[in-house]
Amino acid sequence: MSEVSSFDAVARPQAGKGEARATRRSGLVPAVIYGNKQSSVNIALDPRIIIAEMNKPGFYSRLFDIKVDGKVERCLCRDIQRHPVTDAALHVDFLRISADSKVHVHVPVHFANQDKSPGLKRGGVLNIVSHEVEIIAPGNAIPDEVVVDLSGLEIGTSVHIDSLKLPAGVTVVTHHKDVTLATIAAPTVALAGDEQAAAEPTA
Numbered sequence: 058m059s060e061v062s063s064f065d066a067v068a069r070p071q072a073g074k075g076e077a078r079a080t081r082r083s084g085l086v087p088a089v090i091y092g093n094k095q096s097s098v099n100i101a102l103d104p105r106i107i108i109a110e111m112n113k114p115g116f117y118s119r120l121f122d123i124k125v126d127g128k129v130e131r132c133l134c135r136d137i138q139r140h141p142v143t144d145a146a147l148h149v150d151f152l153r154i155s156a157d158s159k160v161h162v163h164v165p166v167h168f169a170n171q172d173k174s175p176g177l178k179r180g181g182v183l184n185i186v187s188h189e190v191e192i193i194a195p196g197n198a199i200p201d202e203v204v205v206d207l208s209g210l211e212i213g214t215s216v217h218i219d220s221l222k223l224p225a226g227v228t229v230v231t232h233h234k235d236v237t238l239a240t241i242a243a244p245t246v247a248l249a250g251d252e253q254a255a256a257e258p259t260a
Contacts, residue, residue: 060115060201061131063122064106069099077148088149090123090130095153100125107137107146118162118199120154131196133160158196161230163189166238167202176212180244183207186237190218191230200224205238215240
């Protein structure tokens with residue numbers, strides 16, 4: 058399950074560009090929590106919190122418990138507006154999550170058991186086509202990653218998205234089941250040697 062980070066926020070009295078500018082002048086980052094058929098909540102965050110969380114992996118797929126006026130809101134970050142020059146966070150959008158929520162998120166793909174792939178053992182090269190996939194997952198059970206098992210795979214094998222083993226309730230967002238995630242290619246050194254041998258004249 059995705060990691061949950063907890064931090065406090067300060068409620069903002071109202072929305073609007075003027076109020077957001079005032080929040081930034083006070084040294085805080087304006088943000089909003091919305092969704093799950095509830096009223097939006099305008100908040101302000103310590104910029105150090107945003108920087109620290111952004112520096113952790115999987116920022117857009119991790120859950121956040123944000124405490125506002127004694128109430129905890131479980132959220133996903135949906136968007137960050139950044140300063141065009143400094144790249145500092147100007148505004149953050151959080152989507153409210155419940156146990157019944159279904160959310161679209163991108164999660165990393167982890168390629169496991171490379172030492173158990175005969176193709177890789179013989180010098181084959183793992184060419185990764187996609188380092189992440191988009192999934193639909195329950196809001197309270199977002200996986201940290203999707204695992205591809207390379208056990209038994211030979212040179213010339215392709216791993217397709219439809220071969221993924223996903224946790225219960227999780228589906229991949231794709232229009233084509235044969236989308237390639239990775240291939241095990243022949244070693245480039247061997248290929249270069251074969252090409253040189255083919256070019257040499259026979260005795």
